[in-house]
Amino acid sequence: MKIWTLLVGLVLPWMVTAQNAARLDSLLEMMAKEGRLYGQVCLMKNGHVVYERAFGEAGPGRQLQTADCMHIGSISKTFTAVMILQLVENGQLKLTDKLARFFPQLPNADSITIDQMLRHRSGLFNLTAMPGYLPWAYEKRSKKEMLKLMSKQSPLFTPGTSSMYSNTNFILLGWILEEVTGKDYAYNLQDRIARPLGLKFLRYAQVVAPEKGEAASFKADFSVSRNTFPTLPGGAGAISCNAHDLAEFFTALFQFRYLKPDQVAYMKRMEDGLGAGLFEVPYRKKLVLGHNGAIDEFRAAAGYAPDSTLSFALLTNLSSDEMNDVLLMIMDDFYNISWKMPKSIALLTEAQLAAISGEYTSATLPISISLKGSRGRLVAQASGQDAFPLLPTDEPDRYKFNLADITLDLKRDSSGKVTGFRFRQGSGDYDFKRK
Secondary structure: OOOOOOOOOOOOOOOOOHHHHHHHHHHHHHHHHOOOOOEEEEEEEOOEEEEEEEEOEEEOOEEOOOOOEEEOHHHHHHHHHHHHHHHHHOOOOOOOOEHHHOOOOOOOOOOOEHHHHHOOOOOOOOHHHOOOHHHHOOOOOOHHHHHHHHHHOOOOOOOOOOOOOOHHHHHHHHHHHHHHHOOOHHHHHHHHHHHHHOOOOOEEOOOOEHHHOEOOOEOOOOOEOOOOOOOOOHHHOOEEEOHHHHHHHHHHHHOOOOOOHHHHHHHHOOEOOEOOOOEEEEEOOEEEEEEEEEEOOEEEEEEEEHHHOEEEEEEEOEOOOOHHHHHHHHHHHHOOOOOOOOOOOOOOOHHHHHHHOEEEEOOOOOOEEEEEEEOOEEEEEEOOOOOEEEEEOOOOOEEEEHHHOEEEEEEEOOOOOEEEEEEEEOOEEEEEEEO
16 A cells, blocks of 8 residues: 655755754654654665664563564565566566466466566455455465465456556565575575675564564554464565665665666556556655555555665554654655654643543444553544554644544533543544443
């Protein structure tokens, strides 16, 4: 899913100062302390680190380190695309090869090409969009079982006639990599990507284990998220690494250390906003090429600005709606563009949280919403859905979750007791009463 929302404007010459770094440190420390965002960030210019930090927790009671690995979700597709194009360069595979060469049982396999899969133009149904994908994906699934499921899905469109982002394309491309090379994905990742650059923290299908350097991800209430079975996303989303190695990978890709210039140009060519394992990211009228990722409560964004040879990676592991804002501030800081430090939020006391906590129902919506406190923050959870954080605003008793355009206004009686709230999302406006 493409979720880039960086703003557009004028870019000034890149620079870095100790003052800039200190200000970013303050920003990230505030985010971690107030439970608003955890993660890692690394920025490189021409392959040299100019800023690198870890902030927040890797697991309950364990501080996140820059050497810890985090799942990067769909950024794995960029790695898969690079390795597939290496096979094309070596003459082991052609972009015109048909899917039927490997998996003839899939719909339209005799028409779908490697090129169309790389560019999400195959028309194959997106496996992760199927009803009940979670919790189905929490358990081990065999390749045979997944292929059977894929073969039952109707095509979304005739191959090559449209574009639709589909994880199925890159799961299959990961398997094709294994078929052509006779080696598993993990071996190829180390042999083709990690070893040539000495990337020590690039891993495939790792079980979350903070004590072993594999960070956990946290829900909005700071409970540890359940994880997708490690091998299931395959070439579409099973890689983990740290921010440093991810930024270095993007530098190497655009400096032609993995592929020849014509293959990188192929990756960069966009159709319907999609390249081959890449997106174009508009940042202040400046071209940035990269990808983003999301799996469980991990979120990731990484890319490269060719004009300034600046690569970046921001990895997070706490459910939050502030990741994009923080990324924009980081980018602005190193282009010497003025940015405003977000306001610190006052954490609620246990007594304040207890006075708000409870279950609320609406006469017009068939759901209930529970409000509860966690580490001084207010958290909401609608029935059957994941919890989300509510950040206080300058208005008394008003809270927001910007990512979903939610505003919640508490209602109190004459004695000050919380009796309900007004819930607004988009054009919807609903009253909830305390049970």
